[in-house]
Amino acid sequence: MELKRLPYGGKALIRILFFALFFFPLPLLLGGLVLRKKAGTPYSLLLKWVAGIFVLFASLYFPAEIAVFRKWSLTRLCYVWAVSLVILTLLSFLILKIRGDARDLPQRTGSFLRGISPYEIAALILVLIHAYVVFRFTHSDGDDATYVAAATTSLQTNTIRIFDPQTGDRIVNWVQGDMTRIWLSPFFLFTACVCRFFSLDAAAFSHTWFPPILTLFFYGIVLLLGSSLFQKDRAKAGLFTIFVWAANVWSSYAVYTSGTFLSVRSWQGKAVFVGAAAPALLYFYLQAFKRRDELKIRDFLFLWIILISCSFFTLMGMAFAVMETALLGLMLFIAARKKRLTVLIGTALSLVVPALAFLTYTKLHQ
Amino acid sequence: MSALFDIIRIAYQQVFGGSFYLIYLLAAVVLALTAKSxxxxxxxxxxxxICLILFTTPLVPRYLGSFLRDGTNYWRLFWIIPAPIIIGFAAVALIGQIKNKRNQVIAAILILAALMVGGKPVYRAEYFQYDPAFLPTKIPMEMYEMAAIMHENAARTGDPNLTAVGPAPFVEEIRQIDSGIRLGAGRFFPNYHGIDPDYVEYRSYTQGSLVPDGARMTQLLTKYRTNYYASLESIPIQESMMANGWQILYRERGWVLYYHPGIAYGKTTTGYE
Structure with missing residues (x-):
């Protein structure tokens, strides 16, 4: 058996290049699909990247669910997702061209870099340290292994929902036991598809390559939250990120803190929910609260994408995302006197996909 | 009713440890509510x-109990109020109230120190181990070696049965490497085995929670058609296994892999074929 070491050589370099393109410029483009031109934050590129990562997740959710129910091969799912991504990328280019988003990008980047505060630099260094820790050091337990094993099984057998990732036996009754939750929120298929695209080992991707990207994603949302809370004051947003980083890193005072989850098992769907989706929902509603009298239904596109992603991450997280959205939506509804109908429709529509997923789960377990 | 309050109390402990961090959180919430600017x-x-009040009322565990595995996963509700976010906000808001630059720095250092003293770092050996060989899969080399040896042996002997069992680290790691090796006992206890006392015992042996008794274990491994057994190195296990017809295929870095040539592949009792 060939041992998968760090890739070297020309072919590996091309793979690394495409991998980097997939996780950085592509989400930047895709983010434009769900955001307004005026981002309302000094970190507009970061916001686009964050939104784009959610689009990446959400775009796989529907094909993945069909694949689970219809027992597609992994290859078929990869083709369908790749075609959807090509269509979404073309659409993003079109929007970029029409809105002229990239026109003054060099000037905006220049002024952003000139205005950088020492707190932002310190926050960046700390986040990079965190990314290095999850890249270089190891943590693995049974819970994590199940998700990786599910991706490995799909990759090696080119099947979905045929073999039990726990034992390798052929599945007879798939709604039995805990595994139903994994099939209904099949986040492991993201790992499997990305590994198929870039010829990666599922364990290597999950334990080494994916966690640093997710760390940047998690703290990107934290920085956005900071800029939203402190009225675009970049120094305060940077300081806020430093405190959140410290609270996360020293969060092992109890067994199940959010900081432990996003640090130790970031490749799991539930950790992505804790680290990214739950704060992203807060960020969305904070921004909506600020613009409560000029909200449009189109502004809720970002919320819909977050909630579809939540359905993809974890079934339980999806139920909590519904609670969080309903609660925040209700608060916004009370605060937005002029745009109550918009808030109501926008929030209600965002709950459709999770509600359907939840109904499917209860129906299967009847 | 007291059972519902127990669920809430345990969840708070699981998320906040003692009361120290809960006090942080409450102070941060009060600061956020009073931060006028x-x-x-x-x-x-x-x-x-609202969330903290809602999570403390017994109505929530009562109606969400079954979905939250009878309340054992009630702590997960706290995912929607990530403590670091509000603590970070309160810290910056508090520093923002201070006019003097020097006092701001002192306040920031004090808050960071309080977070560090009150908390416990996640960067520690229990969670993060350093892997000097640095395989990106971060799976120990001996697991790859055992997987390779099982395949080689299956090809050499013409035995199509590749069903293995072993202690938790083996079970967890081998399936991340190779889906071609079937595991006689997965991590979760399958529901359909709840009524089979032999399976309960089999799993307890193979997962290392019972001290192995070679003869009984061989009986069970035969019943469940498991022809590879990975064990941590132990002389009594080795003696009893070999006395029951098992051969050693691999022994390195604290692991021993046994093979039984006489166990035929067939329909298992797991509910799967």
Whole structure:
């Protein structure tokens, strides 16, 4: 058996290049699909990247669910997702061209870099340290292994929902036991598809390559939250990120803190929910609260994408995302006197996909 | 009713440890609610306060209990109020109230120190181990070696049965490497085995929670058609296994892999074929 070491050589370099393109410029483009031109934050590129990562997740959710129910091969799912991504990328280019988003990008980047505060630099260094820790050091337990094993099984057998990732036996009754939750929120298929695209080992991707990207994603949302809370004051947003980083890193005072989850098992769907989706929902509603009298239904596109992603991450997280959205939506509804109908429709529509997923789960377990 | 309050109390302990961090959180919520210059902060504060009140009422575990595995996963509700976010906000808001630059720095250092003293770092050996060989899969080399040896042996002997069992680290790691090796006992206890006392015992042996008794274990491994057994190195296990017809295929870095040539592949009792 060939041992998968760090890739070297020309072919590996091309793979690394495409991998980097997939996780950085592509989400930047895709983010434009769900955001307004005026981002309302000094970190507009970061916001686009964050939104784009959610689009990446959400775009796989529907094909993945069909694949689970219809027992597609992994290859078929990869083709369908790749075609959807090509269509979404073309659409993003079109929007970029029409809105002229990239026109003054060099000037905006220049002024952003000139205005950088020492707190932002310190926050960046700390986040990079965190990314290095999850890249270089190891943590693995049974819970994590199940998700990786599910991706490995799909990759090696080119099947979905045929073999039990726990034992390798052929599945007879798939709604039995805990595994139903994994099939209904099949986040492991993201790992499997990305590994198929870039010829990666599922364990290597999950334990080494994916966690640093997710760390940047998690703290990107934290920085956005900071800029939203402190009225675009970049120094305060940077300081806020430093405190959140410290609270996360020293969060092992109890067994199940959010900081432990996003640090130790970031490749799991539930950790992505804790680290990214739950704060992203807060960020969305904070921004909506600020613009409560000029909200449009189109502004809720970002919320819909977050909630579809939540359905993809974890079934339980999806139920909590519904609670969080309903609660925040209700608060916004009370605060937005002029745009109550918009808030109501926008929030209600965002709950459709999770509600359907939840109904499917209860129906299967009847 | 007291059972519902127990669920709530345990969840709070699981998320906040002692009361120290809960006090941090409550102080942060109060600060967010009173921080007049940050309207978004008040929105955040109200949201956290509603959630904390809601999670403390027994109605929530009562109606969400079955979905939250009879309340054992009630702590997961706290995912929607990430403590670091509000603590970070309160810290910056508090520093923002201080006019003097030097005092601001002192306050920031004090808050960071309080977070560090009150908390416990996640960067520690229990969670993060350093892997000097640095395989990106971060799976120990001996697991790869055992997987390779099982395949080689199957090809050499013409035995199509590749069903293995072993202690938790073996079970967890081998399936991340190779889906071609079937595991006689997965991590979760399958529901359909709940009524089979032999399976309960079999799993307890193979997962290392019972001290192995070679003869009984061989009986069970034969019953469940498991022809590879990985064990941590132990002379009594080795003696009893070999006395029952098992051969050693691999022995390195604290692991021993046994093979039984006489166990035929067939329909298992796991509910799967």
């Amino acid at each position: 940050f309207k978004g902060g008040r929105f955040l504060g109200v949201y956290y306060l």
